[in-house]
Amino acid sequence: MALMRLEKIIKRFGTGTNQTMALNQIDLTIEAGQFIGLTGPSGSGKTTLLTIMGSLQGPTSGQIFFNDNEISQLNEKQRSKLRFNDFGFILQGANLVPFLTVNEQFQLVDRLRQKEGPQTAEQLLTTLGVWEQRYQYPASLSGGQRQRVAIARALYGQPALIFADEPTASLDSKRALQVAQQLADITKQTGQTIVMVSHDERVLAYTDQQYMMRDGQLT
Amino acid sequence: MYLALKEIKHAKLRYSLIIFTIFLIAYLIYFLTGLAYGLANNNRSAIDQWHAKEVIISQYANKNLAASELAVAQLPPVSGDQKDTAQLGQMMGVVSGTGLSKQNTSIFGIAFDTFLKPELQTGRYPQKANEVVVDDGLQGVKLKQQIKLNGHQQQYTIVGITNNHRYNTQPVTYLRLTDFSQLRYGTPQVTRISAFVLKGKAHVKATNQLTKLTISQMINKIPGYGPQVKTFALMISALLVIVAFIVGIFMYIITIEKTAIYGVMRAQGISGMQLVISLMWQSIFLGVIGIGLGLLGNVLTTIGLPAAVPYTNNPELISLFSGVLLIMTVVGALFSIWRILKIDPLDAIGGA
Ligand SMILES: Nc1ncnc2c1ncn2[C@@H]1O[C@H](COP(=O)(O)OP(=O)(O)O)[C@@H](O)[C@H]1O
Ligand SMILES: [Mg+2]
Numbered sequence: 001m002a003l004m005r006l007e008k009i010i011k012r013f014g015t016g017t018n019q020t021m022a023l024n025q026i027d028l029t030i031e032a033g034q035f036i037g038l039t040g041p042s043g044s045g046k047t048t049l050l051t052i053m054g055s056l057q058g059p060t061s062g063q064i065f066f067n068d069n070e071i072s073q074l075n076e077k078q079r080s081k082l083r084f085n086d087f088g089f090i091l092q093g094a095n096l097v098p099f100l101t102v103n104e105q106f107q108l109v110d111r112l113r114q115k116e117g118p119q120t121a122e123q124l125l126t127t128l129g130v131w132e133q134r135y136q137y138p139a140s141l142s143g144g145q146r147q148r149v150a151i152a153r154a155l156y157g158q159p160a161l162i163f164a165d166e167p168t169a170s171l172d173s174k175r176a177l178q179v180a181q182q183l184a185d186i187t188k189q190t191g192q193t194i195v196m197v198s199h200d201e202r203v204l205a206y207t208d209q210q211y212m213m214r215d216g217q218l219t
Numbered sequence: 220m221y222l223a224l225k226e227i228k229h230a231k232l233r234y235s236l237i238i239f240t241i242f243l244i245a246y247l248i249y250f251l252t253g254l255a256y257g258l259a260n261n262n263r264s265a266i267d268q269w270h271a272k273e274v275i276i277s278q279y280a281n282k283n284l285a286a287s288e289l290a291v292a293q294l295p296p297v298s299g300d301q302k303d304t305a306q307l308g309q310m311m312g313v314v315s316g317t318g319l320s321k322q323n324t325s326i327f328g329i330a331f332d333t334f335l336k337p338e339l340q341t342g343r344y345p346q347k348a349n350e351v352v353v354d355d356g357l358q359g360v361k362l363k364q365q366i367k368l369n370g371h372q373q374q375y376t377i378v379g380i381t382n383n384h385r386y387n388t389q390p391v392t393y394l395r396l397t398d399f400s401q402l403r404y405g406t407p408q409v410t411r412i413s414a415f416v417l418k419g420k421a422h423v424k425a426t427n428q429l430t431k432l433t434i435s436q437m438i439n440k441i442p443g444y445g446p447q448v449k450t451f452a453l454m455i456s457a458l459l460v461i462v463a464f465i466v467g468i469f470m471y472i473i474t475i476e477k478t479a480i481y482g483v484m485r486a487q488g489i490s491g492m493q494l495v496i497s498l499m500w501q502s503i504f505l506g507v508i509g510i511g512l513g514l515l516g517n518v519l520t521t522i523g524l525p526a527a528v529p530y531t532n533n534p535e536l537i538s539l540f541s542g543v544l545l546i547m548t549v550v551g552a553l554f555s556i557w558r559i560l561k562i563d564p565l566d567a568i569g570g571a
Contacts, residue, residue, distance in 0.1 A: 097484060107221075153487075
């Protein structure tokens with residue numbers, strides 16, 4: 001059974017002459033435990049694909065199955081729940097709540113979900129090398145530290161699927177490769193699945209499988 | 220509540236500003252209320268303590284006690300308990316005496332065995348002619364002192380003193396009805412009075428010579444009283460509405476500023492409702508602190524104000540306005556709800 005399956009996903013923005021076909025008939029199957037890389041030129045639809053898979057927006061047409069359940073027609077409340085319980089996001093820019101310390105970002109999740117996560121915040125932050133920074137606010141962290149906290153936050157609660165949109169773009173190349181290595185390790189160790197957008201060949205080298213996007217189509 | 224408080228803690232300055240604004244408005248409301256209530260009280264405190272129900276005054280007085288004169292012979296028959304009725308003579312006057320400055324007073328002629336008798340702070344009720352009870356609002360009065368009324372030669376002896384018994388803002392001087400008659404009409408024979416006061420089960424039929432007013436109607440007809448109460452009520456209501464707008468605008472600006480943060484949280488699967496609840500908690504928290512500081516300010520003001528300022532706190536009014544203030548604070552924050560619910564988690568990604 002595939003973890004996620006996309007069938008004939010189309011996404012259009014705008015109307016009439018302003019219309020953009022951001023995604024054009026995407027078919028994609030993602031197996032559990034994979035580290036998947038997504039690359040392609042700017043404007044080719046990578047972010048759009050990631051956000052549709054992550055249930056941040058719906059497709060214009062087509063179907064998305066997550067664990068064999070159709071999720072493209074869910075309402076915003078159901079999507080919110082799905083994102084909270086099953087998905088993790090590592091985004092390019094600000095990922096953290098600015099008025100919470102590193103520690104509190106995790107406490108917030110604890111408060112909102114009833115059960116304990118399988119990995120403690122301490123384990124995750126230690127693995128990613130930012131446990132020392134736990135009492136700091138995001139604004140006082142370096143870009144790399146912030147990104148690693150964001151990764152820890154995305155992994156917390158062990159979501160089945162993690163979406164990362166250019167997670168290493170703001171890091172220097174040494175850090176970028178370190179983060180790529182950590183993401184690769186996670187899929188091996190916990191069986192979590194990661195879909196990562198990146199332009200960086202050396203980062204993509206850590207992935208198990210790569211897709212290329214061009215003009216809204218997978219090649 | 221967790222999110223709400225964490226955020227306030229992180230942005231102390233901006234939330235302190237909101238609290239400070241709520242405090243200022245709350246304080247102003249309490250201050251106006253204290254003044255309004257104090258002034259209103261000064262118009263009516265002597266009347267309130269009768270716990271009466273109605274007064275009969277002359278038809279020609281145009282509902283104004285001060286202008287009423289009615290013949291005792293004219294009084295209609297009373298059904299019910301005679302003890303629940305009393306005759307009242309009322310006129311404005313001036314008190315003078317050795318060691319006393321001339322002061323305005325409201326003169327009440329009453330029988331001291333009726334329910335119109337005032338509660339005494341010290342002394343006793345008059346037992347013979349030309350003994351009086353005065354309110355301590357008259358500066359310098361003391362027991363056994365001789366005073367004159369309205370420039371007449373007659374000396375009156377103060378035998379009792381009341382506290383906070385005023386009518387139409389003037390401290391009241393109480394005389395026996397016969398002395399009142401003597402003062403006003405030159406004869407101790409009580410043939411004319413100002414009003415016939417009824418309480419409890421006493422009942423009379425109004426005639427075309429007489430007007431029956433409830434006590435609150437009568438108080439509202441005290442010259443200046445109604446407009447004054449309305450003016451204060453209007454100011455206070457306006458402030459209550461203004462607080463909703465101020466909090467609303469503040470919270471709205473903060474909400475707009477936080478759109479990206481909310482986007483991140485929405486992307487992480489935190490529901491819009493949780494963000495709304497956080498906003499509500501914030502407004503309640505800010506409101507409670509601001510109102511609390513306003514109350515504290517009010518207490519300090521009450522202690523610090525000179526006694527001459529007619530400032531009286533009414534716990535019921537203060538509780539009422541505090542409650543309404545808190546509600547208005549929350550109502551203000553409600554403006555931002557649709558804005559929060561509209562926030563798209565995609566905002567966190569920042570488009571392309
Ligand atoms: N919210 C949107 N509204 C309108 N057009 C959009 C929106 N999001 C993306 N697009 C358009 O869709 C296309 C794909 O964008 P995107 O998925 O961000 O590409 P990539 O991430 O590969 O750079 C671009 O032409 C972009 O302008
Ligand atoms: Mg992109």
